[in-house]
Amino acid sequence: MNIPDDVLYNDVILRVISNREAIIENYRGLHLYTTEEVVIACKKITVRICGSNLHVQYFSGCDMKIIGNIDNITYCMNGEL
């Protein structure tokens, strides 16, 4: 059976459009939210988005959208940060 990994393992999905916006699905919470840094908690990893003028356009139960100038995206295993 071809079940996608994100469904099977509830992995985080990150869709990045240029450096303008990022849509994050299957996330669990928010660790930090400033205009320079947004840290998002997922099941196994933590996603850290750095940049300037960052702002969350919306939160909903399954996804969130961050817009602004994204400089870098870093993945850390949970507990490392």
Added chain:
Amino acid sequence: MILKILRYILGYVLVEINGFAPERLLNLLIKEEIVIWDVKQTENGYSFNIGRKNLINIKPFLQKTNIKLKIIKKYGLPFIFRRNKRRAAFALGSLIFIVIIYTLSLFIWEVNVTGEDHLIAEEILKYIENNYIPLGTLKSDVDCAELENKLRNDFPEISWISCELKGTGLTISLEEGIPPAKNENNNITGDIIAVKNAKITKMITRQGTPIAKVNDKVKKGDILISGTIYIYDDNNEIMETNYIPADGDVYGKTSYKYNDYIDLSYYEKEYTDKSQRYITLFFMDYCITPYLPKIDNDNFDTYTQIHKLRLFHNFYLPIGYKETVNTPYNLKSLTRSKDEATQILNKRLDKKIKEFEQNGLEIVKNNVKIEEENNRIVARGKITVIESIAGFRKTGDNNE
């Protein structure tokens, strides 16, 4: 865009949260699948938009995280309604007004006929209102093309007609032409007969056997030109009878009795200054007069002007008012001199003679005499004229 409209209809609130670790609240909202949008960092914490109903749901989380929430601005229709609760009657009135206007716009409330001849236009207007489109007919029931055809059939003198529905008015533009000549005599055999008692002065036979001659005195119904042609054989006996449509012009001297009189004493209206004006409101056939002034005098002239309410140019409504002016008068007994009376009678006689001349009658003799009789001046006599006396009668109708 649709989402924005939906949010506006349901209503949403811009709030600001502050306290220790406001991210905790955000996480709780995420966990509970409460949607928030436009999350921004402010000096004290975060600001975001949240749905009107979700605002109540997040109360326990605020208590749990010990975070203070401040409502900055409310957006959406529910808040507008709540703000304008006192003006509910006004909104309802506006809604009813729109519904009434829309309903009234479905009917015809005015029929206009424009044409060259004012009298014909008036006649057609009455005819249409009585037979085809009474005021208050549904606009969808009116078929302009069918109406044009019907009117063209009913009024043969109409040469061009156009019906147009504009607003709540029906405009009928027409032009008169010469009615088509009746060709009923063609190919129908018959005789030319006298329609009046007369003395023939002139006779032209185009077809048929002339029976009467010039200077003959004929009575009404006499045959002047016969449509029956007899063919005789050598023994002068009728061999064959043919019937043809007789045709010709016959003019004869006829006389008209003229009788007219005028009383020497007469009454004249003497208007008083106390004319009274009042307004009557009407809706369709129902009328209300708020104030009806009393009139002391028994005799009065009434002049009523109807004002129909209309929106814009063509949107007539069945509502309006009638402005009535009653002008009382006293009857004043007067006497006119014989000369005056004679002048009036002469004028009337001249008018009658002109009417004859306009109709193509030639006046030969006028022996109308004007004389006094029982306190009145009487014009009496005969007017002798030369006119066409020819009429057509079908073969076989002779015994009628």
